[in-house]
Amino acid sequence: MTDELKIEIENLYSTFSTYNFKSTIEGCPCCVSDTDKEKIHSKQLRELTEEDLSRYTAKAMTTWGDEDDFRHFLPRILELLSTTNFIVSTFIVLGKLEYGQWREWKENEQVAIEKFLIAWWAELIKNKNSFDHEAFIEISKLTDNIDELLKHWTIDFDNYSFANYVDFVYTYYNDLNSKRTEFKELSKETCDKILKWTKEKSNILEKGFFEYADKDKDFAERISITQYIFERT
Incomplete structure (x- = not known):
């Protein structure tokens, strides 16, 4: 992982630290089991694994929790997306930002996400051994700044x-x-x-x-x- 990506991941944690973890996060009983709920309560945020967060990520805001809940978990979700073979697809993870209308969030939150996406792209294009079309499309859509992406390539x-x-x-x-x-x-x-x-x-x-x-x-x-x-x- 590049130093730039490490910095932007830490910035995500700092920026979204104001969203506290709730002891109870409501979820649709048909979609979210007690076991699912136990997993996201099982560890501290930075210690949650791909398995712990995969179900929540897929159901966040649609059938499990609200925007503030999602913003609490977002730094760890994005860290897992950018540093592991995350079980949940890039399309779904970054699509949650669109669903949550992130462009209406606080300015510092938008900036933190943008900087993370650019840093992740710079990491992907230099260190992944095949072109990640899905990430390229989703990052392009979210940042709406193709000039910046190409500059980093x-x-x-x-x-x-x-x-x-x-x-x-x-x-x-x-x-x-x-x-x-x-x-x-x-x-x-x-x-x-x-x-x-x-x-x-x-x-x-x-x-x-x-x-x-x-x-x-x-x-x-x-x-x-x-x-x-x-x-x-």
């Missing part, structure tokens, strides 16, 4: 940022360049900026091919195919 060969670029172009470029079904939740302006940035960075592919030609022949072949994608469009 500096491409080099010392981490996974180049491999993620290749994976992105190989998997999504044709869709982004035409139908945009994989990007339908993003505005045309945002998609146009992503497409422009992707094309501008394409000159690194030739250098990348020679960088990996002897190290990883399969990946070098993928880079070659990615180059061809640009040539034929």
Whole structure:
């Protein structure tokens, strides 16, 4: 984990510390069992595990608790999302922010979430070995700041940022360049900026091919195919 992400996670805990834990959090009896309730009461906030919080995260605000309850657990939920293979999907977790109308929350809370999302994105693009399309879409929607996301996607060969670029172009470029079904939740302006940035960075592919030609022949072949994608469009 980068120092930046650590700082923003700590900032989440500090920002949302004003929302105290309630001894009783009401939940729909058809959806939330006593066992489910026991799990979120079993430990201190920072000690709650993926298993402890997965059910709550999926049901938060819809059938279990209110916005203040969600804000109490939010720092730990986002920490688990960004540092573990959290059981609950990114789409559901970040969708809860939209459901809770986070853009109407206090300004410092919005800022803390935005900074966390940017820091997490910077971590993902450099350290995850395949492009996380779901996280990219959801973070783009929430921050509405594609320029900032692309600024943090500096491409080099010392981490996974180049491999993620290749994976992105190989998997999504044709869709982004035409139908945009994989990007339908993003505005045309945002998609146009992503497409422009992707094309501008394409000159690194030739250098990348020679960088990996002897190290990883399969990946070098993928880079070659990615180059061809640009040539034929």
